[in-house]
Amino acid sequence: MKKLLIFITFTIFGIFVYSQNTTSRLTIESGGSLNFYFNSLQKYQNGIEYTDWTKLRIYYNDTTDAGNVGINPTWKLDVKALNPTFNGDAGNILNLNTLELEATGIAGVTGIQALSNSDISLITGGAITDPGTVSIFITYYCGQNKTGSNNNLLGKKPDYYYVDVVFTLGSD
Numbered sequence: 001m002k003k004l005l006i007f008i009t010f011t012i013f014g015i016f017v018y019s020q021n022t023t024s025r026l027t028i029e030s031g032g033s034l035n036f037y038f039n040s041l042q043k044y045q046n047g048i049e050y051t052d053w054t055k056l057r058i059y060y061n062d063t064t065d066a067g068n069v070g071i072n073p074t075w076k077l078d079v080k081a082l083n084p085t086f087n088g089d090a091g092n093i094l095n096l097n098t099l100e101l102e103a104t105g106i107a108g109v110t111g112i113q114a115l116s117n118s119d120i121s122l123i124t125g126g127a128i129t130d131p132g133t134v135s136i137f138i139t140y141y142c143g144q145n146k147t148g149s150n151n152n153l154l155g156k157k158p159d160y161y162y163v164d165v166v167f168t169l170g171s172d
Contacts, residue, residue: 026169047143054138061130072171075126078119088159097149
């Protein structure tokens, strides 16, 4: 009688799945509210600038369960308006590009940007900050035409204009 010998080989496949651990915090430390008062001809002609008015503190860390750098090692800071225009109490409107913003404090800043109701990046390629944080300062230019937006306020109707602005911290 012939004997059949069967060898069974077990192969163990190592499939390692690392979970993504992204931790980010965006804190407004100062300058969460801003008013521009145009009460002189000089301010109407030249606009108003608030240098480093808003201070943001950012913490960003992206790792895997094994402690390695994750798939999103850089972050970006975006800004946008929640409305398509500046609305006035008396029913008047101004274009959003009347307000221009600039971030400073770290590498990766994109320069002066006109406000829009879609996300505009103020910083790209921000490095992981763990274990500390980084401070970002936002400067506002109202009616100064820094980006060539033709946003001079001469001839605009006087009113109390307002708009909500949102800063968003996300992976780059």
